[in-house]
Amino acid sequence: MINVEQLSFSFPNKELYNNISFTLEEGQHCAFIGTSGSGKSTLIDILMDPERYMFEGKLEIDPTWKLGHVSQFSQLDKTKETTVFEYIAEEFMKLQHEITSIFTEMETSSDMDALLEKYQLALDALESIGGDDFESSIHKKLYLADLTRLKDHRVTDLSGGEFKLIQVIKEMLRRPDFMIMDEPDVFLDFENLNALKNLINSHKGTMLVVTHNRYLLNHCFNKILHLENTEIQEFDGRYIDYNFSLLQTKVELQELTVAEEEEVKRNEKIIDNLRVIATYNSEASRGRALKARVRFQARLEARRLKAPFVDIKQPTIRFDVDKEIKKSTVIKVRDYSVAFDELLLQNVNFQIRSKDKVAIIGPNGTGKTTLLRDIFNNSRDSIEIHADVKVAYLSQIQGEMLNDSNTILEEFIDAGFNTYDEVRSYISNYGFEGETVDQKIGSLSGGEKNMLQLAKVAASKANVLLLDEPTSHLDTYTQLALEKAIIDYKGAILMISHDFYSVVNGMDYVLIIDDKTITKMSMEEFREMIYARHFDKDYLAMEQNKKALEMKIELALKDTNFELAKGLVDELEAVIKLL
CATH class of the missing domain: 1.10.287 (Helix Hairpins)
Incomplete structure (x- = not known):
C-alpha cells in the first residue's frame, strides 16, 4: 500500500503540487499521465527517496516493500563486456558467488555462527528473487518479450529499444513489490512496444508507469493517476473508460x-x-x-464550474511554409546504402513529392535515423534535394538541435527572432509562459524539450519537415495537436515514428524497412498488417466507430445540442464495452 495525503511541493519558481492525495493498492498497475512539465518525474523521485525533498503532507509506503525502477534516460556502461543473459542474471550470479565464498570460508574459519548468519541472509536474498530457478525465469521473460535470440549477444550491440526491454526484464526478475517506470516506451518500435505490453501485463506486483503511449494506455492499466495544474485525479479502471x-x-x-x-x-x-x-x-x-x-x-x-481535467488546453501547433512547391519531387533517394559495423541499408530507392506525408517504419537499429540525418545534411551523391526546398529537422537526440545551456528566450533569439517580446508572444502558443521562458533548456523535461523542437521547426516555415520520433515524451494532448498540424501542413513530411496512432492518423503512406531495403506500402495495407498482428478481428472497425461518435459528440456540444450529445454518449458507452 502507498498512501499520499495532502502533499504539497514547490520549486522556487514553480508550484508543482497543491494538497494532492492518492493511494496505490497491492497488485494495481497504474498509468501516471499529465501534460509535459506538470511534475510527474519529480513526484516519482519523491516516492523513491522522500528524505531528499522538503514537502508538506503525508507519504506512507510499506517499509518492507522492495522498490524497482526503470529510468527515463538509462545509460549503459560501455566498458562492461557482458552478454544479455549475464547482464540480466547479474544479481543472481553475485549472490551465488557470495554463497560459494561463504562455503569456502567455513572450511577454515572458527567463527561459524557469524558465517552461518551471513549464509542464511544470502540464501534469503536469493530466494526472494527466485534464485533457485533463475535461469528458467530469465528464459521465460526473454521468450515473453520475443528476445530469446539475443540471449548470447553483447549488451553493447543492442539497439536502444532492445536495451530498454532488457532493463525492464532485469528489474522485474528482482521481484519488486513496487515497480516504477518512467516512459519505458520511448523510441520502442511497434514489435518491442508489444513486448513491453506483454511484460507489464505479466508483472504481479504494484506498478506505476509514466507513459503517454496510447497503445499501452489502452491495453495495460487498471488505474489512472492524472496530474494537471498542481492537482491530481485518480480513477480506478482502464484509460479508455477514464476518457x-x-x-x-x-x-x-x-x-x-x-x-x-x-x-x-x-x-x-x-x-x-x-x-x-x-x-x-x-x-x-x-x-x-x-x-x-x-x-x-x-x-x-x-460557483462557476471549473474542470481542470476535462478540457485541457492543447498547444497551438501550426506548420506554415514560406514558399510552397507545386507538384514536384522534393527528395529523391537512389541506390542509397549505409553501414557501420554491419550493413544496415542497401539499394534504397524512393522519392517524396511536395505534399507527401510519409512515415519510415522499421525495427530499432535498422538505419532510419542515419538516413534522415543524411537527407538533412544533403551530403550524399545518392540523395537529391529540390533547389527550392527549405528543410527543418527534429532530432530524437534533443541536444542535437537544442543548446542545454541556453534559456528558452536565448534559444529563439539564436533561431532568428528579433526581440524577447517576440519570442514570448510566439512561445506562449506552446505552453511556455511567465518565468518558464528564463529557464535553462537543460532543466526542462523530455516532453518540454520536444515541444521546443516543434516550436523551432514551426518557426522555420520550411516546406519539407524531417521528424525523428516527434511524439516521444509528448503528452497525449500535444500528440493530438501535432497530428492536426501535420494534416493541415502544405509541405512534405518524412517522419520516423513508432507511434501507431500518429502514423495511421496523419500519413499518406509508409516506407517499410525489410531485409535491409525499403519498400512502399499503402496506409490501408499498413493498418491491416498491424491490426492482423496485434488486435482482435473487429477491433479496427470498433475503434473507428468510437472515433466517429466522439467527433459527433464534440459537434453536438459546439451546437449546444445537449440532448443529441447525451444520446451519442450512450451509443459510445456501448462501443467502449466491446473494446
Whole structure:
C-alpha cells in the first residue's frame, strides 16, 4: 500500500503540487499521465527517496516493500563486456558467488555462527528473487518479450529499444513489490512496444508507469493517476473508460455552464436596471436591492464550474511554409546504402513529392535515423534535394538541435527572432509562459524539450519537415495537436515514428524497412498488417466507430445540442464495452 495525503511541493519558481492525495493498492498497475512539465518525474523521485525533498503532507509506503525502477534516460556502461543473459542474471550470479565464498570460508574459519548468519541472509536474498530457478525465469521473460535470440549477444550491440526491454526484464526478475517506470516506451518500435505490453501485463506486483503511449494506455492499466495544474485525479479502471468518464463529465458541465451563463446574463440585466433606477430614485430600499443583486452575481461567478481535467488546453501547433512547391519531387533517394559495423541499408530507392506525408517504419537499429540525418545534411551523391526546398529537422537526440545551456528566450533569439517580446508572444502558443521562458533548456523535461523542437521547426516555415520520433515524451494532448498540424501542413513530411496512432492518423503512406531495403506500402495495407498482428478481428472497425461518435459528440456540444450529445454518449458507452 502507498498512501499520499495532502502533499504539497514547490520549486522556487514553480508550484508543482497543491494538497494532492492518492493511494496505490497491492497488485494495481497504474498509468501516471499529465501534460509535459506538470511534475510527474519529480513526484516519482519523491516516492523513491522522500528524505531528499522538503514537502508538506503525508507519504506512507510499506517499509518492507522492495522498490524497482526503470529510468527515463538509462545509460549503459560501455566498458562492461557482458552478454544479455549475464547482464540480466547479474544479481543472481553475485549472490551465488557470495554463497560459494561463504562455503569456502567455513572450511577454515572458527567463527561459524557469524558465517552461518551471513549464509542464511544470502540464501534469503536469493530466494526472494527466485534464485533457485533463475535461469528458467530469465528464459521465460526473454521468450515473453520475443528476445530469446539475443540471449548470447553483447549488451553493447543492442539497439536502444532492445536495451530498454532488457532493463525492464532485469528489474522485474528482482521481484519488486513496487515497480516504477518512467516512459519505458520511448523510441520502442511497434514489435518491442508489444513486448513491453506483454511484460507489464505479466508483472504481479504494484506498478506505476509514466507513459503517454496510447497503445499501452489502452491495453495495460487498471488505474489512472492524472496530474494537471498542481492537482491530481485518480480513477480506478482502464484509460479508455477514464476518457469516456471525462467526456460524460464534459457534456454535463457544458450543459450546466450554458444554464449558468444564461442566469448570469439575466442577473446582469436586473443589476443594470436597478442602477438606472437608482440614478433618479434615491430610496434606501432601491440601494439595498441593488447591493443584494450584486452580491448574488458575485456568488454566481464564484460557483462557476471549473474542470481542470476535462478540457485541457492543447498547444497551438501550426506548420506554415514560406514558399510552397507545386507538384514536384522534393527528395529523391537512389541506390542509397549505409553501414557501420554491419550493413544496415542497401539499394534504397524512393522519392517524396511536395505534399507527401510519409512515415519510415522499421525495427530499432535498422538505419532510419542515419538516413534522415543524411537527407538533412544533403551530403550524399545518392540523395537529391529540390533547389527550392527549405528543410527543418527534429532530432530524437534533443541536444542535437537544442543548446542545454541556453534559456528558452536565448534559444529563439539564436533561431532568428528579433526581440524577447517576440519570442514570448510566439512561445506562449506552446505552453511556455511567465518565468518558464528564463529557464535553462537543460532543466526542462523530455516532453518540454520536444515541444521546443516543434516550436523551432514551426518557426522555420520550411516546406519539407524531417521528424525523428516527434511524439516521444509528448503528452497525449500535444500528440493530438501535432497530428492536426501535420494534416493541415502544405509541405512534405518524412517522419520516423513508432507511434501507431500518429502514423495511421496523419500519413499518406509508409516506407517499410525489410531485409535491409525499403519498400512502399499503402496506409490501408499498413493498418491491416498491424491490426492482423496485434488486435482482435473487429477491433479496427470498433475503434473507428468510437472515433466517429466522439467527433459527433464534440459537434453536438459546439451546437449546444445537449440532448443529441447525451444520446451519442450512450451509443459510445456501448462501443467502449466491446473494446
